[in-house]
Amino acid sequence: MTTISSPDARAPLAAELPTIRAAYPALGRRVHGKPLVYLDNAATTHKPLAVLDAEREQAMWHNANVHRGVHLLSQEATERYEAARSTVRSFLGAAEDREIVFVRGTTEALNLATATLAATRLGPGRDVLLTGMEHHSNIVPWQLACQASGASLRVVPLLDDGSLDMEAFDRLLDGGVAVMAIVHTSNALGTINPVQAMCAKAREVGAISVVDGAQAVPHGPVNVRELGADLFAFSGHKVYGPTGIGALYGRAELLESLPPWQGGGDMIRTVTFEGSTWAEPPARFEAGTPNITGAVGLAAALDHVTGLGMDRIAAHEADLLTYATGRLLADIPGINLIGTAPAKAGVISFTLDGIHPHDIGTVLDHEGIAIRTGHHCAQPVMDRYGVPATARASFGLYTTREEVDALVVGLRRVQEMLG
Ligand code: PMP
Numbered sequence: 001m002t003t004i005s006s007p008d009a010r011a012p013l014a015a016e017l018p019t020i021r022a023a024y025p026a027l028g029r030r031v032h033g034k035p036l037v038y039l040d041n042a043a044t045t046h047k048p049l050a051v052l053d054a055e056r057e058q059a060m061w062h063n064a065n066v067h068r069g070v071h072l073l074s075q076e077a078t079e080r081y082e083a084a085r086s087t088v089r090s091f092l093g094a095a096e097d098r099e100i101v102f103v104r105g106t107t108e109a110l111n112l113a114t115a116t117l118a119a120t121r122l123g124p125g126r127d128v129l130l131t132g133m134e135h136h137s138n139i140v141p142w143q144l145a146c147q148a149s150g151a152s153l154r155v156v157p158l159l160d161d162g163s164l165d166m167e168a169f170d171r172l173l174d175g176g177v178a179v180m181a182i183v184h185t186s187n188a189l190g191t192i193n194p195v196q197a198m199c200a201k202a203r204e205v206g207a208i209s210v211v212d213g214a215q216a217v218p219h220g221p222v223n224v225r226e227l228g229a230d231l232f233a234f235s236g237h238k239v240y241g242p243t244g245i246g247a248l249y250g251r252a253e254l255l256e257s258l259p260p261w262q263g264g265g266d267m268i269r270t271v272t273f274e275g276s277t278w279a280e281p282p283a284r285f286e287a288g289t290p291n292i293t294g295a296v297g298l299a300a301a302l303d304h305v306t307g308l309g310m311d312r313i314a315a316h317e318a319d320l321l322t323y324a325t326g327r328l329l330a331d332i333p334g335i336n337l338i339g340t341a342p343a344k345a346g347v348i349s350f351t352l353d354g355i356h357p358h359d360i361g362t363v364l365d366h367e368g369i370a371i372r373t374g375h376h377c378a379q380p381v382m383d384r385y386g387v388p389a390t391a392r393a394s395f396g397l398y399t400t401r402e403e404v405d406a407l408v409v410g411l412r413r414v415q416e417m418l419g
Pocket residue numbers: 042043105106107108135137138183185186187212214215235377
């Protein structure tokens with residue numbers, strides 16, 4: 001039985017923003033003499049004091065290696081590391097702690113998925129289905145796996161508004177697809193894909209579903225069992241946690257069926273020179289000393305966002321997206337929004353007529369406004385919409401309407417200077 005969380009009846013998050021923002025020291029900074037307006041949350045989010053304190057406490061008082069020592073500090077470190085795993089399990093709505101593998105981040109999770117599935121599932125006529133809006137980390141590992149296994153890549157095309165072409169998806173997904181690997185929420189377009197329906201269809205044809213949840217997890221409630229994903233990856237640093245830590249969820253029976261990825265300490269049952277046997281998941285996939293401090297920090301971040309309420313965060317960001325889209329279209333002539341799908345997260349990719357995105361980013365930086373410019377590690381998306389790069393403003397739980405107003409003023413300044 002999966003549990004569906006009931007909507008949070010508390011007041012909108014906006015009312016608490018001054019208090020919330022005070023917990024993020026970096027947001028109080030000045031940049032080039034101006035108050036920082038941080039609109040690069042899709043690249044990485046800032047960390048609240050609760051996360052920094054949890055990491056410091058772990059490193060200062062409970063530092064020891066995990067799963068190895070009989071001494072008290074090692075037991076404490078192990079308990080805290082494993083408690084962090086439970087926090088991730090509950091955050092994702094997974095059934096069991098052993099379904100959560102700690103990794104460095106989404107990229108490592110997807111490489112783990114790719115390597116182990118390539119060894120067991122892919123081959124000629126046993127293909128991989130991706131979408132045209134994947135991040136490079138969900139393209140390149142599959143290309144390598146296809147080269148090694150003889151499988152082919154199939155790619156679901158995008159519609160003009162940044163949605164998936166679901167008719168093409170239905171045509172491309174057949175019994176020749178062994179793995180469907182799809183992004184939940186696009187970092188370049190903001191599009192939120194119908195992942196639940198896609199995983200159900202993948203299951204019908206016997207394909208394993210791999211979901212890149214890097215941009216989904218920070219922006220709203222996620223329940224891997226409701227989604228029906230077989231594997232689901234995310235990064236701590238995009239959900240207000242530390243860098244260098246993330247998790248891969250895997251359905252228990254699937255993880256059990258997968259071979260080891262990296263070899264080393266902690267992932268074995270027995271080792272002789274004649275051969276070795278493997279530990280059960282998740283240890284099988286966690287070779288070597290893990291990022292213990294990072295895991296504890298990640299748990300603090302997840303407690304922080306669940307304490308605020310994931311549905312309140314989603315509602316706040318949806319309000320910002322509507323407000324920002326309206327203001328930009330009304331007040332910035334010559335703006336082109338890249339990605340206007342009906343289901344969209346708080347990510348606005350755009351170009352301005354006659355001005356290179358990098359120049360937009362540089363002028364805004366001098367106004368204290370941090371946005372991202374470039375191809376966003378999604379070059380096929382840029383090719384699809386015929387642009388070399390875009391400027392991207394992305395929102396977080398602490399973003400305010402005043403910051404959106406500052407962006408609009410900053411873009412006017414860009415146009416005065418460069419237009
Ligand atoms: N997928 C998506 C959709 C992303 O936005 C990112 C980060 N930009 C990644 C994967 C890779 O995440 P990381 O760099 O934390 O491994």
